Amino acid sequence: MSGSLTVNRPSARTSSGLRLRGLTWLVWRQNRLAFWIGIGVAVAVAAYAIVRHQEMTTAIAQGHIDACRGTTVPAGECSHKLNSFTQTYQFPMRRPLQAMLALPLVFGVFLGGPQLAQEFESGTYRTVCTQSVTRLRWFAAKLLVPVVLTVLISGTIAAAMTWWWQPAGSLLGGWFPWWQWYPYDGVGPVVVGLSVLSLLIGVTAGLILRRTVLAMGATVVLSAGAMYLLHSLRGHLLPTTLATVQHTTDSPAPANAWVLAEGAVDAAGRRVPDLPDCYAADDYAKCLVQHGRTGRWAEFHPSSHLWPLQWAETGLCLLLAAALTGLCVWWIRHRAA
Amino acid sequence: MTNRTDSPDALEAVGLGRRYRRGWALRDCSFRLPAGRICALVGPNGAGKTTLLSLAAGLLEPSTGTIRLGGQAARSAEARQHTAFLSQEKALYTRFRVSDTLRIGRELNPIWHQETAERVIAAGNVPMDARVGTLSGGQRTRVAFALALGKRPRLLLLDEPMADLDPLVRRQMTDTLMTEAARHGSTVVMSSHLVSELEGACDFLVLINNGTVRLAGDVAELIGAHRTVSAPDAHADRLAKLPGQTTVETRSAGGRTTALIRPRGPLTADVEPVLPSLEELLLAHLRTDDAPPLITPTARAGARREVTV
Numbered sequence: 026m027s028g029s030l031t032v033n034r035p036s037a038r039t040s041s042g043l044r045l046r047g048l049t050w051l052v053w054r055q056n057r058l059a060f061w062i063g064i065g066v067a068v069a070v071a072a073y074a075i076v077r078h079q080e081m082t083t084a085i086a087q088g089h090i091d092a093c094r095g096t097t098v099p100a101g102e103c104s105h106k107l108n109s110f111t112q113t114y115q116f117p118m119r120r121p122l123q124a125m126l127a128l129p130l131v132f133g134v135f136l137g138g139p140q141l142a143q144e145f146e147s148g149t150y151r152t153v154c155t156q157s158v159t160r161l162r163w164f165a166a167k168l169l170v171p172v173v174l175t176v177l178i179s180g181t182i183a184a185a186m187t188w189w190w191q192p193a194g195s196l197l198g199g200w201f202p203w204w205q206w207y208p209y210d211g212v213g214p215v216v217v218g219l220s221v222l223s224l225l226i227g228v229t230a231g232l233i234l235r236r237t238v239l240a241m242g243a244t245v246v247l248s249a250g251a252m253y254l255l256h257s258l259r260g261h262l263l264p265t266t267l268a269t270v271q272h273t274t275d276s277p278a279p280a281n282a283w284v285l286a287e288g289a290v291d292a293a294g295r296r297v298p299d300l301p302d303c304y305a306a307d308d309y310a311k312c313l314v315q316h317g318r319t320g321r322w323a324e325f326h327p328s329s330h331l332w333p334l335q336w337a338e339t340g341l342c343l344l345l346a347a348a349l350t351g352l353c354v355w356w357i358r359h360r361a362a
Numbered sequence: 363m364t365n366r367t368d369s370p371d372a373l374e375a376v377g378l379g380r381r382y383r384r385g386w387a388l389r390d391c392s393f394r395l396p397a398g399r400i401c402a403l404v405g406p407n408g409a410g411k412t413t414l415l416s417l418a419a420g421l422l423e424p425s426t427g428t429i430r431l432g433g434q435a436a437r438s439a440e441a442r443q444h445t446a447f448l449s450q451e452k453a454l455y456t457r458f459r460v461s462d463t464l465r466i467g468r469e470l471n472p473i474w475h476q477e478t479a480e481r482v483i484a485a486g487n488v489p490m491d492a493r494v495g496t497l498s499g500g501q502r503t504r505v506a507f508a509l510a511l512g513k514r515p516r517l518l519l520l521d522e523p524m525a526d527l528d529p530l531v532r533r534q535m536t537d538t539l540m541t542e543a544a545r546h547g548s549t550v551v552m553s554s555h556l557v558s559e560l561e562g563a564c565d566f567l568v569l570i571n572n573g574t575v576r577l578a579g580d581v582a583e584l585i586g587a588h589r590t591v592s593a594p595d596a597h598a599d600r601l602a603k604l605p606g607q608t609t610v611e612t613r614s615a616g617g618r619t620t621a622l623i624r625p626r627g628p629l630t631a632d633v634e635p636v637l638p639s640l641e642e643l644l645l646a647h648l649r650t651d652d653a654p655p656l657i658t659p660t661a662r663a664g665a666r667r668e669v670t671v
Contacts, residue, residue, distance in 0.1 A: 047469045047470060048469070050469050149454065151447070152466075153470065154421060155445070156442075157472055158470050
């Protein structure tokens with residue numbers, strides 16, 4: 026019988042190329058359909074975005090629209106050019122950018138929620154955890170492999186959407202504000218951050234609830250809630266810029282800025298409430314000055330804050346994801362049976 | 363029995379207990395199982411059999427006491443490598459092919475015997491490229507057995523493995539199991555509430571009820587420690603007052619009263635003591651709660667240490 030004895034030496038076999046081994050193989054094998062769909066979608070989106078980006082930059086160059094960058098006057102030749110550019114190129118990217126809001130939920134619900142819940146529900150975790158692996162190592166693989174794939178897939182899609190959005194965003198400026206929920210939630214690192222956070226919410230819900238459908242439902246609710254909270258928090262993650270200008274009724278914020286708050290100031294620079302009564306006055310500006318409103322103040326994020334804000338929010342997402350990982354490890358060590 | 367320190371017991375529980383939120387599932391459980399035995403773990407549903415096996419498999423942590431397999435803590439890497447566990451539901455990934463399922467064993471165990479696993483599969487004519495979800499209950503059990511036996515475990519823990527099989531497949535699987543266990547000298551612990559499937563296959567017995575061990579020991583020793591005595595109902599009081607004996611259970615059927623006793627001294631001649639069958643022994647202990655536990659010297663935890671001191 027000694028002839029049939031096989032002693033596995035993983036280290037000796039890893040040299041034979043890219044073959045997956047051990048728990049990594051198992052988790053890949055379990056999720057491979059989802060992974061291949063995700064990779065396929067990411068590649069398709071990337072290819073599409075490259076084509077659309079190319080089309081757009083060609084159109085900008087050929088129509089000499091570049092000269093109209095930063096135009097705010099809603100009339101004239103530039104306005105006409107930007108309008109038709111918007112209709113041809115910006116309209117078609119609206120729905121995809123809006124749909125990006127759902128991407129993190131997809132990772133959480135379809136990859137995160139069932140990841141552990143299905144194992145507990147069917148009892149298969151007993152089969153795996155009575156091989157020569159500890160529960161903690163099993164959990165590490167069940168978490169890390171989906172996290173890596175989530176980062177790769179959502180990262181590729183986010184990069185593609187950013188590539189697609191970028192020429193339109195920079196050309197249209199305030200006409201297609203960067204700080205609105207689209208494009209903001211559809212481009213940049215925050216897509217990856219939200220996806221990883223949602224995945225972790227799904228995994229944690231699965232571990233605690235141990236029922237697949239329940240975990241998936243809880244993931245929708247909790248991830249959407251977390252995204253809503255982050256959405257309301259996002260403007261306060263970095264210090265805003267404050268500007269005060271006298272002798273004007275216009276906002277002191279630059280054209281494509283995300284204005285969080287603004288109002289009137291008196292001659293001494295103190296903030297005073299706006300005067301709705303003056304809207305009806307013949308000379309609006311004069312009415313304001315007569316009532317001591319000589320200038321305006323504004324707190325805002327200039328458009329240069331887009332990526333710093335995105336990275337800050339991504340960092341917060343990853344911090345929350347790390348906290349959930351800690352909760353999972355504690356739960357597995359002390360509670361799960 | 364005096365010098366066995368070099369071959370530690372396949373399983374030794376000392377003061378082992380496990381509490382859930384609802385209460386104790388297993389309490390103060392102490393016994394040992396020498397290596398190479400085929401042990402039946404018997405008890406009614408909810409007695410604590412699954413809890414005991416899960417503790418041995420390292421799936422649960424004890425609330426009190428210790429459980430050691432081959433001298434190693436049940437949750438140690440060493441114990442994991444040499445122990446296989448087959449849960450009640452025999453859960454496998456239904457979308458995996460049979461070959462993928464065996465690969466789980468190959469990938470997750472440092473020691474794996476592919477040929478052993480494949481032999482078990484081949485004996486049931488299960489196609490290697492079939493998806494587990496498409497297999498019949500018996501075939502699926504066979505795949506689960508292959509995954510467990512491919513580890514060529516020193517200790518094989520089976521939680522009611524045959525419960526959902528028809529008698530023919532049950533016979534086949536028992537034969538496969540016994541053949542492989544004998545071939546590699548594995549110790550087997552098999553839980554069941556079917557008394558009949560254990561008779562003949564097992565040479566060791568652990569009976570638990572309400573979370574405590576009621577009987578533990580070599581089957582022959584346990585049977586030898588009991589006697590069935592009977593008398594006509596009219597003289598039933600004679601059985602009730604056997605001097606110095608422990609009466610496990612008394613019951614009356616067909617005009618005769620039968621008692622299962624543990625003799626502690628000479629019996630009066632008129633009660634005609636006979637050795638009980640395994641089934642009689644088990645049923646009597648399952649029906650009563652108040653008989654004192656009996657752990658034979660072979661199964662007594664810590665007995666070995668007392669001897670060697």
